[in-house]
Amino acid sequence: MTIVELPAEARALLPEPEPHRLLGTGATPDPTLWPELYRLLVRGRRLNEQATALTRQGRLAVYPSSTGQEACQIAAALALEPRDWLFPSYRDTLAVITRGVPAPAALGLLRGEWHTGYDPREHRVAPLCTPLATQLPHATGLAHAARLRGDDVVALALVGDGGTSEGDFHEALNFAAVWRAPVVFLVQNNQYAISVPLAVQTAAPSLAHKAIGYGMPGRLVDGNDAPAVLQVLREAVARARSGGGPTLVEAVTYRLDAHTNADDATRYRPPEEVAAWRERDPLTLLARDLRAHGLLTDEAERAARADAETHAAGLRAALTADAAPDPADLFAHVYATPTPHLREQRDAR
Template identity: 60%
Template sequence: MARLRAPERERTLLPSEEPLSLLRKDGSPVEDSPLEMPDDDVLVRLHRHMVIGRRFDTQATALTKQGRLAVYPSSRGQEACQVGAVLALREQDWLFPTYRDSVALVTRGVDPAGALTLLRGDWHLGYDPHEHRVGPQCTPLATNTPHAVGFAHAARLKGEDTAALVMLGDGATSEGDTHEALNFAGVWRTPVVFLVQNNGYAISVPLSKQTAAPSLAHKGIGYGVPSVLVDGNDAAAVYAVVREALRADGPTLVEAITYRIEAHTNADDATRYRDADEVAAWLDRDPVDRLEAHLVSRGLLDAAGKRALAEEAEAFAARVREQLNADVETDPAELFAHVYAEPTTHLREQAAQLARELA
């Protein structure tokens, strides 16, 4: 215990009092930031993927209203977290996303139709995890956290230089799976980055009703896991923090302070638990506008470049519409496949009843 409580050890575990950042909300640089500013080409890539990701997100939201998706959890406002973290991944690293991380999937190279397959209500995953090094999208809260730890631990046992990035929301930190994953990661010194996108609410439950901790990043102390608190609306800062954490010898807990601009899903009425002034205040901290202002001020983006990027984003959205507007051929009999190795009597009876009704 004396070793864990030593001042030197505490300094490596404690997060900063304020979120780390590289860019202010007006796009101007933070002069005394301890983070390393990404190269110009990385900043341009971060902006490009955020613009495309936001257009993808709004298109998916529209398709949900048209009945082409069963549900869609928008990540508008959280683009810096998803794009910044994913672009920090090396080719051999793996991503373990949640249902709200579709923008992260397309940034990683997953086909948009594949990224939305689960949200269409299809029992298929929609993409090859090994091709893209992206695990299945996690719908139950926090179940992807032990998956990431186990995967990275296994990779280390095999002598592979592989790290895992697992995404979760603030609500997922209240789940037992997160506790178990952080505990194992701390004991095994597993190369896993836990990226908590703290968007303020677990559906309608505010953070103040989830934890009494000074920050979610402080939770790493109890597991012996170094923690970082970062401005989740600053794509450059998220990239810098996650990039360094992925290359660390062991796990890191990163809390990114951001905000969910839209409702939890299309089935949620956010006006019942938050007011318009709160949303407006966060719109003023828009992550896309912040990085764009920085690029423009430095001559890395001009009017022609913005027009070209907008056209690219529109073309991407058109591709999403084309893919999602195509009717999917379904076989209702698949409801009974892969439930048991040997179908039960009741399952066979139900399958036969459905077959008669379809006939």
């Protein structure tokens, strides 16, 4: 049997043999960026807790918590320039909020408000996408259109490991690579597609290995290491912006909470597995390194928690107020020019 060795240009597309890490490796911290990442992680964790509580109170119809995945969410938003576009999935509210969308507006879709709660153009954030992976072709199309127009724009699309089993994932990657579209795909591999473990979804060594089949580089990063995720995403965004084409990034992380408030994760996840991943909590990992380098004091930690509580209180106040929907909104934005049938329905109210 003859073993054919991959050419150098193909080997360059393969991901790292182990997830890229900065925390705990002796890497020199950025004295400004790393404390800011910690502050945003603390805020994100508190917002997850508050949104979960509001769901239990009936103020949200459902909430897919990203507790344990905050490093991926925060890094995805910070990796982009204001002119770029973010394409989130349904679990990516923290990325949307970090991008600048007010928290109550970001949760509008999960509250059942009209038109997903915010204007996508204002912050260049696409609507939170509930169908799995359908936002990926949208991101590819926007990035390709921007490139054709000569706009200096990059699209970053988030998806979970379950979404990589959808046809939209493969179609988006194929088109993006063929067109060399300036788009970055971030797979948050949190180990489960609801109750389906990753091993049942794919036989690939990693999800990042799928990139080589489309002719784009794959990157593998520790999704609980916020500085490492941000570094890898910034490199991928810079590559896309300079004409290098798309990149597939797999962030290895874990969903500490249940899939949603309607899920009982104890039915399919052993408690010892969850406990092991709690030891890899992104807040704990970053705080440990910051303290080791003298960049996190007790006072700074208290300030971060106070900031988080202020944002949680604002979200709580906004969502405990009763909404006042206008029935006329049912007829708005259906067509650019309302049809006779729609006008008849509107006028008959």
